[in-house]
Amino acid sequence: MHFKVRAAAKEDCKDISRMIMELAVYENMADQVKTSHEDLERDGFSPNPFYECLIAEVPDEHKTKDGYTVVGYALYFYTYSTWKGRSVYMEDLYVMPDFRGKGIGTGLMAKVAQVGVEKQCVRLQLSVLEWNKPSLDFYIAKGAEDLTAKEGWHFLRFHGQTLDTLAKEAPKD
Amino acid sequence: MDRFKLRKAEPKDVPDILRLIKELAKYEDMEDQVILTEKDLLEDGFGDHPFYHCIVAEVPSEKQSNNAPVVIGFAMYYFTYDPWIGKLLYLEDFFVMEEYRGFGIGSEILKLLSHTAVKTRCSSMHFIVAEGNQASIEFYKRRGAADLSLEEGWRLFKIDKSSLLKMSSGPEE
Numbered sequence: 105m106h107f108k109v110r111a112a113a114k115e116d117c118k119d120i121s122r123m124i125m126e127l128a129v130y131e132n133m134a135d136q137v138k139t140s141h142e143d144l145e146r147d148g149f150s151p152n153p154f155y156e157c158l159i160a161e162v163p164d165e166h167k168t169k170d171g172y173t174v175v176g177y178a179l180y181f182y183t184y185s186t187w188k189g190r191s192v193y194m195e196d197l198y199v200m201p202d203f204r205g206k207g208i209g210t211g212l213m214a215k216v217a218q219v220g221v222e223k224q225c226v227r228l229q230l231s232v233l234e235w236n237k238p239s240l241d242f243y244i245a246k247g248a249e250d251l252t253a254k255e256g257w258h259f260l261r262f263h264g265q266t267l268d269t270l271a272k273e274a275p276k277d
Numbered sequence: 278m279d280r281f282k283l284r285k286a287e288p289k290d291v292p293d294i295l296r297l298i299k300e301l302a303k304y305e306d307m308e309d310q311v312i313l314t315e316k317d318l319l320e321d322g323f324g325d326h327p328f329y330h331c332i333v334a335e336v337p338s339e340k341q342s343n344n345a346p347v348v349i350g351f352a353m354y355y356f357t358y359d360p361w362i363g364k365l366l367y368l369e370d371f372f373v374m375e376e377y378r379g380f381g382i383g384s385e386i387l388k389l390l391s392h393t394a395v396k397t398r399c400s401s402m403h404f405i406v407a408e409g410n411q412a413s414i415e416f417y418k419r420r421g422a423a424d425l426s427l428e429e430g431w432r433l434f435k436i437d438k439s440s441l442l443k444m445s446s447g448p449e450e
Contacts (some may be wrong), residue, residue: 247440
């Protein structure tokens with residue numbers, strides 16, 4: 105099946121929002137999605153964007169039963185390693201279930217890799233849930249190394265109330 | 278240690294930031310892994326497209342004897358994006374020189390970072406810690422941090438430049 109990977113435009117945010125919700129519904133976490141397509145527009149398409157996005161689209165004759173031609177996306181941003189410099193972090197990679205197995209996921213990820221290399225990034229990072237075997241296999245086949253297993257890295261976060269509590273005690277300007 | 282000041286890093290701080298990056302790497306036995314130069318840090322932090330932001334901790338120079346440095350700690354962060362909740366603050370590096378620890382400087386830096394996160398509309402502050410670094414894990418957990426690798430099963434992966442090049446030069450669809 106022929107498909108095209110291109111940089112998302114502001115008008116694509118409704119489709120991106122739709123697919124974000126599809127992925128969340130699939131993971132039984134739809135109530136956790138707080139962003140709207142307006143948030144995505146503001147955060148991705150202002151003078152200081154917080155993410156970049158690529159979308160995969162298929163020709164009209166292959167559109168979904170609801171009439172969509174945008175069938176996948178990869179959302180990423182730039183990060184920084186104090187040892188090695190510029191990196192790219194791929195936050196989301198999603199292809200609608202009926203369009204999997206056709207190289208679209210690989211195509212999206214290859215484009216993220218290309219963008220990263222053009223921006224002189226030394227590596228791409230991503231995270232996967234340990235039970236998600238299909239995704240783990242997909243990334244490992246492309247050369248991904250599990251740094252949590254290999255080097256013991258754990259993700260930590262301060263969220264919601266714990267963040268607010270810390271913030272209230274910050275030194276005055 | 279009653280007088281220290283936290284402020285935004287400026288281009289003139291780049292030599293000190295690199296010095297502290299190398300000290301932190303040395304502490305982790307990985308000093309030879311730091312390939313970043315002052316030129317990289319200057320371009321990547323203070324150029325047209327900043328890849329990071331930095332806070333430095335300094336002590337007044339009249340309190341220093343001989344050639345002891347004035348900048349004695351730093352924290353490097355940048356903004357990332359979660360498609361479900363929006364902007365996040367990501368803490369990349371956080372270090373206070375050994376002889377200045379135990380005076381609350383690290384705590385104050387963390388509070389300032391949290392305040393920055395809340396002020397810039399971030400719902401969460403994320404970072405990674407190596408599971409062998411018990412002192413750091415305790416420091417963060419005491420202040421309310423949650424370990425997402427343990428609690429939710431997230432694993433961090435990386436894909437190095439050679440694999441990125443291979444991916445990005447794959448067959449066109």
